[in-house]
Every structure is written in structure tokens, then in C-alpha cells.
Amino acid sequence: MSANLKPSENRRKRSDLSPFFEPDVVAVFGSIKDSAGAGYGVVRNMLEFGFRGKIYPINPSCDEVFGLKAYPDLDKVAESIDLAMVIIPPPAVPEVIEQCARRGIKSVIIGTEGFAEAGEAGAELQKQVVDIAHRRGIRIIGPNTIGILNSGNGLITNPYFIGYDNVPKGSIAYSSQSGFLSNAAHHLGDSAYPISKMCDFGNKCDIDEVEFLDFVMDDPETKVISMHVEGVRDGRAFLEACREAVKKKPVLALKAGNSEAGIRAASSHTGSLAMDDQVYACALKQAGVIRVDDWEEYWEIPRVFSSQTLPRGKRIAIVTMTGGAGVLATDAAVSAGLEIASFTSLTVDRLERLNQRLAKNPIDLGPTMVVMESPFSILDEVLTPVLIDANVDCAVIVINGYMFEENPSAIDRLHQVVQHAAKPVTIFIYGTRMCWLEEASRKLASFGLAVYRNLNTAVKALGVAAQYSDSLGE
Amino acid sequence: MSANLKPSENRRKRSDLSPFFEPDVVAVFGSIKDSAGAGYGVVRNMLEFGFRGKIYPINPSCDEVFGLKAYPDLDKVAESIDLAMVIIPPPAVPEVIEQCARRGIKSVIIGTEGFAEAGEAGAELQKQVVDIAHRRGIRIIGPNTIGILNSGNGLITNPYFIGYDNVPKGSIAYSSQSGFLSNAAHHLGDSAYPISKMCDFGNKCDIDEVEFLDFVMDDPETKVISMHVEGVRDGRAFLEACREAVKKKPVLALKAGNSEAGIRAASSHTGSLAMDDQVYACALKQAGVIRVDDWEEYWEIPRVFSSQTLPRGKRIAIVTMTGGAGVLATDAAVSAGLEIASFTSLTVDRLERLNQRLAKNPIDLGPTMVVMESPFSILDEVLTPVLIDANVDCAVIVINGYMFEENPSAIDRLHQVVQHAAKPVTIFIYGTRMCWLEEASRKLASFGLAVYRNLNTAVKALGVAAQYSDSLGE
Numbered sequence: 001m002s003a004n005l006k007p008s009e010n011r012r013k014r015s016d017l018s019p020f021f022e023p024d025v026v027a028v029f030g031s032i033k034d035s036a037g038a039g040y041g042v043v044r045n046m047l048e049f050g051f052r053g054k055i056y057p058i059n060p061s062c063d064e065v066f067g068l069k070a071y072p073d074l075d076k077v078a079e080s081i082d083l084a085m086v087i088i089p090p091p092a093v094p095e096v097i098e099q100c101a102r103r104g105i106k107s108v109i110i111g112t113e114g115f116a117e118a119g120e121a122g123a124e125l126q127k128q129v130v131d132i133a134h135r136r137g138i139r140i141i142g143p144n145t146i147g148i149l150n151s152g153n154g155l156i157t158n159p160y161f162i163g164y165d166n167v168p169k170g171s172i173a174y175s176s177q178s179g180f181l182s183n184a185a186h187h188l189g190d191s192a193y194p195i196s197k198m199c200d201f202g203n204k205c206d207i208d209e210v211e212f213l214d215f216v217m218d219d220p221e222t223k224v225i226s227m228h229v230e231g232v233r234d235g236r237a238f239l240e241a242c243r244e245a246v247k248k249k250p251v252l253a254l255k256a257g258n259s260e261a262g263i264r265a266a267s268s269h270t271g272s273l274a275m276d277d278q279v280y281a282c283a284l285k286q287a288g289v290i291r292v293d294d295w296e297e298y299w300e301i302p303r304v305f306s307s308q309t310l311p312r313g314k315r316i317a318i319v320t321m322t323g324g325a326g327v328l329a330t331d332a333a334v335s336a337g338l339e340i341a342s343f344t345s346l347t348v349d350r351l352e353r354l355n356q357r358l359a360k361n362p363i364d365l366g367p368t369m370v371v372m373e374s375p376f377s378i379l380d381e382v383l384t385p386v387l388i389d390a391n392v393d394c395a396v397i398v399i400n401g402y403m404f405e406e407n408p409s410a411i412d413r414l415h416q417v418v419q420h421a422a423k424p425v426t427i428f429i430y431g432t433r434m435c436w437l438e439e440a441s442r443k444l445a446s447f448g449l450a451v452y453r454n455l456n457t458a459v460k461a462l463g464v465a466a467q468y469s470d471s472l473g474e
Numbered sequence: 475m476s477a478n479l480k481p482s483e484n485r486r487k488r489s490d491l492s493p494f495f496e497p498d499v500v501a502v503f504g505s506i507k508d509s510a511g512a513g514y515g516v517v518r519n520m521l522e523f524g525f526r527g528k529i530y531p532i533n534p535s536c537d538e539v540f541g542l543k544a545y546p547d548l549d550k551v552a553e554s555i556d557l558a559m560v561i562i563p564p565p566a567v568p569e570v571i572e573q574c575a576r577r578g579i580k581s582v583i584i585g586t587e588g589f590a591e592a593g594e595a596g597a598e599l600q601k602q603v604v605d606i607a608h609r610r611g612i613r614i615i616g617p618n619t620i621g622i623l624n625s626g627n628g629l630i631t632n633p634y635f636i637g638y639d640n641v642p643k644g645s646i647a648y649s650s651q652s653g654f655l656s657n658a659a660h661h662l663g664d665s666a667y668p669i670s671k672m673c674d675f676g677n678k679c680d681i682d683e684v685e686f687l688d689f690v691m692d693d694p695e696t697k698v699i700s701m702h703v704e705g706v707r708d709g710r711a712f713l714e715a716c717r718e719a720v721k722k723k724p725v726l727a728l729k730a731g732n733s734e735a736g737i738r739a740a741s742s743h744t745g746s747l748a749m750d751d752q753v754y755a756c757a758l759k760q761a762g763v764i765r766v767d768d769w770e771e772y773w774e775i776p777r778v779f780s781s782q783t784l785p786r787g788k789r790i791a792i793v794t795m796t797g798g799a800g801v802l803a804t805d806a807a808v809s810a811g812l813e814i815a816s817f818t819s820l821t822v823d824r825l826e827r828l829n830q831r832l833a834k835n836p837i838d839l840g841p842t843m844v845v846m847e848s849p850f851s852i853l854d855e856v857l858t859p860v861l862i863d864a865n866v867d868c869a870v871i872v873i874n875g876y877m878f879e880e881n882p883s884a885i886d887r888l889h890q891v892v893q894h895a896a897k898p899v900t901i902f903i904y905g906t907r908m909c910w911l912e913e914a915s916r917k918l919a920s921f922g923l924a925v926y927r928n929l930n931t932a933v934k935a936l937g938v939a940a941q942y943s944d945s946l947g948e
Contacts, residue, residue: 178798324652334733
């Protein structure tokens with residue numbers, strides 16, 4: 001704790017991180033010599049993702065990078081600077097923080113590794129940095145972090161080569177204590193994750209989940225918050241922020257270090273304090289936070305909140321092109337706390353008129369589809385009555401991705417049917433070629449459909465949505 | 475039950491399915507008019523996958539397909555036929571079975587849907603087919619199935635367009651009661667699943683898991699068996715076959731219908747009998763079968779047995795390029811019944827000489843890699859002592875797929891280190907582009923490495939291997 005800023009005495013004076021997420025002018029400290037340089041990487045990513053503000057590379061040994069003039073230090077920059085991203089060797093960091101203070105910069109991200117997570121000397125250095133920041137009124141994210149991302153203004157502070165074409169824009173806010181659960185390591189572009197803000201807290205010497213929650217709970221761009229947590233600094237403040245946030249939008253948490261060995265590993269990763277998993281689970285539940293079970297759920301479950309309405313109950317309809325998946329989806333639904341909907345007699349009649357065998361839940365379209373000229377018309381004809389059925393609160397559709405390859409217009413039709421019903425629907429696509437699945441996933445997502453590549457996650461997402469919806473009613 | 479052949483009185487006269495899996499001559503009954511025809515699909519797939527035997531399309535209204543002469547009925551074929559694949563309208567099936575009987579065919583796969591799973595009339599028709607088969611000494615797989623696959627001779631009876639380039643050859647035998655868990659619905663080619671045999675039992679009017687187990691437990695091409703089961707017909711015989719099989723090779727089972735609603739769904743999918751999940755779980759465990767939890771595990775867990783040796787214990791080393799994943803892998807290992815290995819002092823010394831921070835488990839390579847010219851050399855230097863450490867039984871490696879994009883030769887080096895150690899290793903690759911991951915996965919697999927795209931599954935696979943290994947020692 002000594003290496004961290006103390007929580008302010010009345011921390012529920014809510015925090016505002018907009019100086020970090022909405023800067024007009026950013027200074028980037030780090031090597032720009034070649035493509036391996038951290039400063040080079042940050043500037044490249046900001047330019048590629050279309051950062052709307054101004055960038056000042058700061059480096060004493062190079063004059064320019066990507067056509068941007070580089071400055072040896074801040075004192076040579078005339079303009080006022082809002083945010084500094086610092087990735088330079090640890091011993092040089094304190095002096096740069098002083099330099100920032102002299103120029104009135106109040107927001108600094110320290111990307112550099114080798115602080116509290118690296119042993120005693122690093123912890124001592126981190127304490128030194130924190131002391132300067134505290135004395136000079138500077139707020140810090142990090143150290144040991146890739147920093148933040150804002151899809152709204154193209155701000156990204158990640159120094160690594162990412163490879164994806166653009167920052168997907170959307171309404172999910174992700175926070176983490178690791179580059180692994182950030183824009184540095186996951187295929188956000190290929191999988192079309194709809195993102196509003198991201199933050200990797202790293203060692204959390206100052207800013208942590210509490211202030212991030214404060215910020216994103218009122219962020220109009222954000223509809224759902226997904227957090228990866230290895231440890232919290234101030235449990236009381238954290239739970240208080242969670243309680244406030246869940247009144248406004250769903251909050252999901254992946255708690256890493258849920259075994260004794262895992263807690264030890266977390267402590268050596270980011271210097272996180274041990275946190276008893278049982279106590280944590282209980283407290284989070286009381287605060288209304290929904291716990292997810294693994295890193296894939298951390299990424300995927302929020303999709304349902306981003307594009308779909310909340311269900312009014314927990315009765316699910318399962319519409320599938322393959323009977324085997326229907327059985328597995330039923331199991332998954334029960335285990336996610338959902339109930340298999342019993343259709344009204346009106347719906348049963350309409351389904352029976354299409355085909356005697358369709359009038360049950362799960363609805364196995366397979367046998368009917370194989371005898372039809374246009375397999376997609378049966379999907380329309382079945383979905384329409386099922387989704388407006390008063391006994392149905394949500395639905396999962398299990399569909400072969402190849403169908404969209406053969407019938408590109410089918411996505412639009414599917415979207416219309418789902419939109420008309422105004423009930424949450426998730427779509428699981430399967431198939432024999434990954435390229436078909438990826439292409440279809442992106443297209444479905446672009447129509448605002450919640451598409452999944454894992455059947456259990458597609459179903460569990462609806463269970464989580466029902467759970468959140470239910471908690472609001474209480 | 476009335477629609478099925480009765481189990482023979484002494485069924486432990488072991489069954490031999492080689493007439494199904496190793497035919498020299500196959501007759502295909504079904505429409506060959508155009509690419510939507512079932513017969514057309516079967517013939518196309520067999521030709522594309524290089525079936526080594528002879529194919530006779532049987533169809534009264536067309537003369538040829540893909541340059542193969544088609545015959546109006548079997549009586550016009552001079553050659554003796556080993557196997558018939560039948561996908562024609564249900565009412566026509568009994569007569570074709572009689573035709574097969576007249577020509578001495580003993581093995582028939584009935585692909586057609588619309589039998590016992592479709593209601594009373596279908597059940598009656600199925601009974602009729604079974605009666606003929608019983609009387610004439612014909613064995614049946616199906617109805618309502620895509621049938622079988624043998625990677626060794628290119629035999630595939632699936633009528634659907636698959637899209638993947640070839641049948642991956644290998645040593646996993648998969649069985650299922652659904653096209654969804656078969657070669658018709660999963661990206662076997664893109665994901666390079668190493669397959670020996672596959673069988674979809676469909677309605678199981680005759681041949682079921684018991685005979686499949688009998689066959690593959692002694693199949694020299696098969697090292698591991700993965701089964702999807704909705705219900706079993708003769709529990710005693712099934713468990714007996716399981717007990718015999720697990721003495722020879724690992725048997726995994728995904729039991730669908732593990733909730734009451736799921737059981738009802740299974741019954742309407744393949745007419746499976748209800749099976750109490752608790753009773754089933756207990757019996758399978760006693761028989762030594764390892765239960766997997768979802769369809770992804772059904773596909774993925776067997777990989778570890780296919781390419782890796784069995785671990786001698788349950789102590790895992792975790793070597794990761796990202797600390798966050800190290801913590802999550804630790805949690806996953808504990809939950810999979812593994813222990814986090816404590817390295818010998820010799821290993822600790824060697825790791826400390828590389829870098830003070832590397833000498834703990836999980837080993838976070840990240841901070842060391844970022845300061846090195848060639849990040850892969852540290853992976854070599856760390857893996858070599860860790861894998862030969864006497865306190866280490868297995869290892870998971872967490873690696874960014876982009877590394878292989880930058881250093882294609884690294885895969886060969888990694889393979890050499892793993893092979894030298896002769897301990898099971900799984901590799902989890904992550905990254906920001908799917909194409910990198912897919913390419914790297916296939917290359918790693920081609921070198922005989924067990925590669926995973928899901929961290930938890932990569933770790934759980936080692937836990938399952940340790941569990942199986944342990945059961946052999948008892």
C-alpha cells in the first residue's frame with residue numbers, strides 16, 4: 001500500500017476521468033527510433049485509429065516520426081498538453097513526471113514495466129513517482145500498463161502492433177489488470193466487438209476500478225461494463241461504486257485468482273493484495289455485479305447488452321437448424337437459470353400449420369428445412385410467431401454460417417424479424433469453414449445482432465441478461 | 475424400443491464394424507439430379523476426399539454423376555457390394571433394404587430422416603426396416619444420420635457440402651447422435667482435427683455406441699475416443715464396453731440432456747430414452763469414462779491424447795508471455811485437478827541466471843521478452859530446464875500467435891524442445907488477428923503440437939490427461 005496514493009478521505013466525491021479519455025493534446029514519451037520503439041508504436045496506433053487530437057512525440061534523439069515533429073522535452077512544446085503517455089526506462093520516469101508537473105499536465109499514463117510488480121527496488125521507484133504525483137496534483141494510470149482506449153475519438157495508448165483495421169465503435173466498456181484482456185491481445189477488429197472505452201490499470205498506483213466505474217457509469221457511450229479484477233485496493237469503495245453503477249447499467253466481473261495458487265500468481269503479476277474468493281463472490285453478488293467465469297465470457301457476454309433489449313422474464317425459445325444443438329442449448333439454458341418457454345396455443349397452431357414437428361421448444365428446423373426450396377423462409381415463418389409469443393421472453397437461434405454465404409440477404413431479413421419483436425435474441429453460428437463464420441459474424445454484428453461462436457455463451461448471455469433485468473425489478 | 479433390433483443375447487461377442495468402415499465397393503442410393511441431391515453430395519464428398527474404393531451411384535432417373543455411371547437399381551451392378559448408403563424418401567427405404575439383401579449386402583447406412591424421431595408413422599416404418607434387416611442378416615447405422623467417416627481410406631457418407639479441403643488424418647475417433655457434432659457441421663479442416671474414424675448413430679435402430687466402442691478400442695489408427703451421447707439403449711452393455719475400452723485408450727463422453735428439459739428435447743430429437751443424469755454420471759465415472767462439459771471440449775480435449783504422451787503426475791508448469799493469462803491459467807489448473815509445480819533448486823538457479831523474475835511458476839516471460847532482441851530465444855531457454863525438471867509432469871505455454879507470424883522457424887524449435895522433454899505440453903495461442911491464429915494453429919498442429927484457442931481448454935486437457943494417467947496406475 002505504501003507505494004500507492006491513499007484513497008482520498010471522501011472518495012465518493014465522484015471521479016471524472018475525462019481528462020484521460022478526452023484529451024485534445026497528447027504527449028508521447030518513448031523511443032521512436034524504429035518500429036520496435038514504444039513511442040513509435042503508440043504514435044502509429046493513434047494515427048491509424050484516427051485520433052482526433054494533436055500528438056507531440058517527445059524524444060531527445062530523434063527529430064520526427066510518421067511526419068510528426070518530435071521534441072527533445074516538454075519545455076520546447078508551446079501548446080498546453082492534456083495527457084502524457086510515458087513508456088521510458090523506469091529510472092527516467094520520476095524526472096518526466098516532474099517535467100509534466102512543470103508544464104501543468106494533470107493526467108499521466110505510465111506504461112513502463114519494472115515497478116512494484118518487479119520487486120523491492122521497483123516498489124521504491126513507484127513510491128517515489130507516487131509522491132511526486134501526490135505533491136504536484138497529478139493523477140496516474142499504471143505503471144505497467146498499455147493504458148486506455150476511446151473508440152469515440154480514436155485515442156489509444158497501446159504501444160504494440162495490433163493488426164486490426166480499426167477500433168470497433170460501440171457501447172461496451174472493458175477494464176482489466178492485464179494486456180491479455182485488452183486491445184493488445186484480442187481480435188477486437190475481426191470479432192467486431194462494440195467498444196466504448198477500455199482501461200488497463202496495470203499496477204494501479206493511483207487510478208483503479210472505482211474511478212473507472214464512476215466515469216463509465218455516466219458515460220452516454222457506454223451501455224455495459226465488463227471488468228477483469230485481480231485484486232481491489234479499497235473493497236468498500238469498490239463495492240459502493242459497483243452498487244451505484246448497476247443501478248444505471250449492467251456490470252460484469254471476471255475475478256482472476258480464485259484459487260490460493262491463483263492469488264499468489266496475481267500478487268506476483270500486479271502486486272495485487274490477496275482477496276478471499278468466497279468473501280469477494282458474496283460481496284459482488286450483494287452489490288448486483290454479475291460474475292463471469294472465464295476470459296471468453298468477459299469478452300463475449302457483454303455483447304447481448306450492447307445490442308439487445310433487456311428480457312422481461314426468463315422464458316427462452318430455442319430455434320435451431322440442428323437437433324443435437326437444440327438439446328445442448330436446452331441444457332445450457334437450464335444451467336444459466338432460464339426456463340424453456342411453453343408456447344401459447346396460438347403459436348402452437350401457427351407452427352403446426354407449417355409443419356406438425358415444429359410445434360415444440362426447442363424448435364428443430366432441420367427436418368423441415370431440408371425439404372424446402374428456400375431454407376430461410378422457414379426461419380422467418382417460425383421466428384415471427386415465436387418472438388411475439390407472450391410466453392417468450394428471449395430466444396437463441398442456432399444457425400449454420402454457410403446459410404449466410406448462400407443467402408447474403410438473409411441477414412437483413414433476420415434483423416428485421418428480431419427488431420420487430422423487440423425481445424433479446426442471440427445467434428449462435430456454426431459451420432465447416434472458419435472464413436464463412438467470421439464473415440457472417442461480422443455482417444450479423446453490423447446489423448446490430450448479437451452473434452456468438454460458442455453455443456453455451458450465446459445461451460448464458462441471455463441468462464445473464466434475464467438475471468440483470470430481474471435485479472432491476474426488485 | 476419396439477422399433478429397434480433387440481440386443482443379441484450375448485452381445486459381448488465383440489462386434490466388428492470393419493465392413494462399414496473398410497468397404498471396397500459402396501453403393502449410394504439418392505438423388506443425383508443436381509447439387510442439392512443427397513446422392514450427389516455423398517458421391518462428391520467421397521471423390522473429393524479420395525475414397526480408395528469403388529462407388530456405384532444408384533438412381534433410376536439419371537445416367538451418370540461426376541463421370542461415374544449411375545445404375546437404376548442394384549440388380550444391374552455386376553460387382554459384389556460391401557456397403558450401401560441410402561438417402562431416399564422414407565417410404566422407399568424398405569424396398570431398397572430388400573434389394574440390398576438380395577444382393578448379399580450386409581452393411582447399410584440409412585441417412586434419411588423421418589423415422590422414429592418423426593412420430594408414430596415414422597416409428598412404424600423404422601420397425602418395418604428393422605424387421606427386414608433382422609430377418610435378412612443386415613446391419614444398419616441410422617436412420618436419420620450422416621453416417622460415417624474413415625480418414626484412412628477417404629470414406630465419407632455425409633451428403634452435405636462441407637467446404638474443407640481434406641479429411642484431416644489422425645487418431646481421434648468421434649461418435650455422436652447428431653450432425654452438429656460430426657464432420658457436417660464443424661471446421662475439421664481449418665482446425666486440423668486429427669481424426670481416425672467418425673460415426674453419427676442417428677436413431678440407432680441397430681448399431682450404437684457399444685459396437686463402435688468395440689471396434690475403435692482395437693483400431694490401431696485410434697488413440698482416443700470422444701463420444702456425444704443423448705441416451706443409451708442398453709446401459710449394462712454400454713458400461714461394459716466402456717470399461718473394456720478405457721483399459722486400452724482414453725474414452726471421453728459429452729452427455730447431452732443433463733436437465734429434465736434437456737432429456738425431453740433429446741427424446742424428441744433422436745427418440746432417446748430418458749436417462750437420469752446423476753445415475754449416468756456415476757456409472758460413467760465408475761467405468762473410467764471422463765466426462766466433458768460442452769461441445770467445444772468434445773472436439774478439443776482429445777487433441778492432447780492424440781499428439782502428447784501421458785503425464786506421470788499432475789504437477790503443471792505454466793509458461794506465459796502475459797502475466798494476466800498466467801493467473802487465469804493457474805485458476806484453471808487448480809479447477810482441473812492439477813497442482814502448480816514447485817521447481818527443483820537446479821531449475822530455479824538456471825531460471826534466475828536468465829532473469830531473477832523468471833524463477834517462479836507461472837513463469838511470466840513478458841517483462842524479459844520485451845527487452846530482448848529475439849523474444850523466442852528466451853522461450854527456448856526457459857522451456858528446456860522447466861520441461862526436464864523432475865517436479866514437472868506437464869506444461870501449458872501461453873503464446874501470442876503473432877510471434878509465429880514474425881518467426882516462422884520458431885515452431886520447429888518449439889517442437890524440438892517439447893519432443894525432447896517427452897512430457898505432455900499444450901499451447902494456447904492468443905492474438906489480435908484471427909488469420910494469424912488460424913495459420914499458426916495449423917502449423918503447430920502439423921508439427922504434432924497440441925494447440926488450443928481457448929486457455930481453459932488447453933489447461934483442462936492436461937488435467938484430463940493426468941486423470942486418465944492416474945486411473946491406469948490404480
